[in-house]
Amino acid sequence: MTRPFSDILGELGAGQTVDILTTDLAEVVTAVKETGKKGTIRLDLEIVPNGAHGVRITDKITTKAPREDRGETLFFTDADGGLHRRDPRQQDLPLRQVGGTDHDPETGEVKE
Numbered sequence: 468m469t470r471p472f473s474d475i476l477g478e479l480g481a482g483q484t485v486d487i488l489t490t491d492l493a494e495v496v497t498a499v500k501e502t503g504k505k506g507t508i509r510l511d512l513e514i515v516p517n518g519a520h521g522v523r524i525t526d527k528i529t530t531k532a533p534r535e536d537r538g539e540t541l542f543f544t545d546a547d548g549g550l551h552r553r554d555p556r557q558q559d560l561p562l563r564q565v566g567g568t569d570h571d572p573e574t575g576e577v578k579e
Contacts, residue, residue: 479526484510491530504533 477485488510495506509529517523542550549555569578 475524479512479524484526484528487528491528495530495532498532498534502533502535506533507531 479485480487488508491508495508498504499506507530511527511529513525513527514522515525542552543554543556544550545555565577570576571578
């Protein structure tokens, strides 16, 4: 009679394979819930002959947990290909503070 796959899985890597899969599953599920995106766990088993009556099994676990979108950052370029956060073609305005420093924090209106 053939042994159930779950029995064999429990013996792979001296039991560590199941422990790793359990931890990875929890991490991927948490990331899926947080991001609303899909994730994957893949278990590959490589089975090679070992003499006339045996085999060696090597397992490889690959996980892909989703991540939050990181957005993008805008840069301006100069003639030499350099990157700048401020447009190097734009002049700086000669702004200065007028009046006192007392202002309404909600509207920004300067109080006298």
